[in-house]
Amino acid sequence: MSSEAHAHAGQVITADWGGGTLPYRVGHKKLGMWLFIVSDAMTFSAMLIVYSYVRASSDEWPTPYEFYPSIIFSTVMTLCLLTSSYTMVKAVQASAHNNLRSARRWLFGTILGGGAFLVLHIIEWINVIDHGLRPFSLPAEWAQRWPNAPPLFGASFFAITGLHMFHVLTGAIYLGWIMLRIKHTRHEDVEISGLYWHFVDLVWMFVFPLIYLMSFDPTAGGH
Amino acid sequence: MSRVLSSARGLFGKQDVLLVFLCVLLAGVFLALAATNLSGGISGLLSIDGLFLTAVALTMALVFISIPAMYLRERGMLNNPFTLGEGVPAARTAEAADLHFEGTTKLFLSVLGALLFLTLIEVLLAYFKVSLLVMLTLLIGLSLIKAALIIAYFMHLRFERLSLVLTLIPILCICICLLFVFFPDSRRSHDLRAVQVKDAVEEAR
Numbered sequence: 001m002s003s004e005a006h007a008h009a010g011q012v013i014t015a016d017w018g019g020g021t022l023p024y025r026v027g028h029k030k031l032g033m034w035l036f037i038v039s040d041a042m043t044f045s046a047m048l049i050v051y052s053y054v055r056a057s058s059d060e061w062p063t064p065y066e067f068y069p070s071i072i073f074s075t076v077m078t079l080c081l082l083t084s085s086y087t088m089v090k091a092v093q094a095s096a097h098n099n100l101r102s103a104r105r106w107l108f109g110t111i112l113g114g115g116a117f118l119v120l121h122i123i124e125w126i127n128v129i130d131h132g133l134r135p136f137s138l139p140a141e142w143a144q145r146w147p148n149a150p151p152l153f154g155a156s157f158f159a160i161t162g163l164h165m166f167h168v169l170t171g172a173i174y175l176g177w178i179m180l181r182i183k184h185t186r187h188e189d190v191e192i193s194g195l196y197w198h199f200v201d202l203v204w205m206f207v208f209p210l211i212y213l214m215s216f217d218p219t220a221g222g223h
Numbered sequence: 224m225s226r227v228l229s230s231a232r233g234l235f236g237k238q239d240v241l242l243v244f245l246c247v248l249l250a251g252v253f254l255a256l257a258a259t260n261l262s263g264g265i266s267g268l269l270s271i272d273g274l275f276l277t278a279v280a281l282t283m284a285l286v287f288i289s290i291p292a293m294y295l296r297e298r299g300m301l302n303n304p305f306t307l308g309e310g311v312p313a314a315r316t317a318e319a320a321d322l323h324f325e326g327t328t329k330l331f332l333s334v335l336g337a338l339l340f341l342t343l344i345e346v347l348l349a350y351f352k353v354s355l356l357v358m359l360t361l362l363i364g365l366s367l368i369k370a371a372l373i374i375a376y377f378m379h380l381r382f383e384r385l386s387l388v389l390t391l392i393p394i395l396c397i398c399i400c401l402l403f404v405f406f407p408d409s410r411r412s413h414d415l416r417a418v419q420v421k422d423a424v425e426e427a428r
Contacts, residue, residue, distance in 0.1 A: 016386075024387040034391055049406070054409075057409035058413070059413070079339065090328075093331075191379070194377075194378075209345055209362040214362070
């Protein structure tokens with residue numbers, strides 16, 4: 001590398017990291033949200049990996065989900081979250097164009113999508129609880145069908161989907177707060193709430209196939 | 224080849240050409256190593272040793288190719304895929320109408336369409352009787368594509384500074400990979416249990 005290039009690189013480093021500027025070109029709040037998302041992503045990946053670990057070390061794992069109601073419910077829930085992510089993008093776009101009324105409407109749509117997700121998920125939980133699934137025991141019917149399965153199906157199911165549900169709930173409350181106060185927020189605040197919402201959507205993209213689709217096939221059994 | 228080299232000489236010094244040439248050569252050697260490892264078939268690749276060798280070979284190839292890539296970028300021959308954001312989107316002001324917001328409605332709609340399409344494929348995949356390993360690989364692969372689409376476009380990272388991307392993404396990938404260190408133990412404890420059951424059956428006889 002020539003000395004000229006060295007001097008140029010040095011200039012860039014002092015200009016960006018010498019203080020007085022935002023080296024990432026994002027505000028400190030947005031950077032904080034990104035760092036929180038990274039740490040939260042590690043939490044979720046740890047939980048999903050532990051679930052896979054337990055499943056791989058078991059002789060058998062129940063695959064009880066039939067097309068109706070579980071798979072159709074979870075697929076519709078996925079569609080709800082994806083659509084609400086899109087409406088969130090539209091809200092950020094409207095806010096960038098300083099169109100607050102429209103931003104507020106899109107935010108409301110996003111909250112509706114999240115609410116639909118929550119309602120469907122709670123119905124789904126009630127379904128499996130009625131079936132007899134508990135955190136540390138399987139329904140009698142499943143225990144008969146998969147005799148070598150450990151009783152941890154419920155624990156992994158309730159822990160992972162429960163934590164995700166909690167994230168959706170807090171996300172919906174957060175978005176509601178932003179929606180009500182939109183006149184007093186900066187554009188970046190709307191963007192930050194959007195980052196959180198998209199992250200919740202992103203986590204579901206892994207929870208859905210691993211928890212639901214991998215437990216689909218009703219005839220195969222095995223783990 | 225010689226024509227390429229002679230045109231390259233106009234841009235680089237003599238020792239630079241040598242360095243770039245050596246780096247490309249070494250990167251090629253490591254890529255070839257990864258390729259020979261792949262030729263052992265899917266079962267050989269998916270073992271711990273196979274994955275380790277492939278990952279190390281690919282990382283070494285990446286390390287060596289990064290030097291020629293940096294040379295090219297310095298001379299403007301390789302465009303930075305991540306555009307540099309100019310300034311922070313500030314408070315809403317009168318001129319906020321021209322606040323920068325990359326991406327159009329059409330772009331976001333097509334991203335949404337792609338996400339829905341991939342979800343549909345995942346659900347359909349559950350219907351086909353494929354082996355568990357193939358199904359898991361396909362599901363995780365599709366989910367990673369979906370995650371990348373969400374991060375890049377919905378979360379806007381595609382339009383942020385490269386320095387932000389490099390601060391956030393590699394560390395996350397490395398930490399998640401490190402979590403997998405324990406994973407081979409799951410198969411081991413499974414196999415151990417099978418041996419114990421077998422011993423118990425023989426003792427009962």
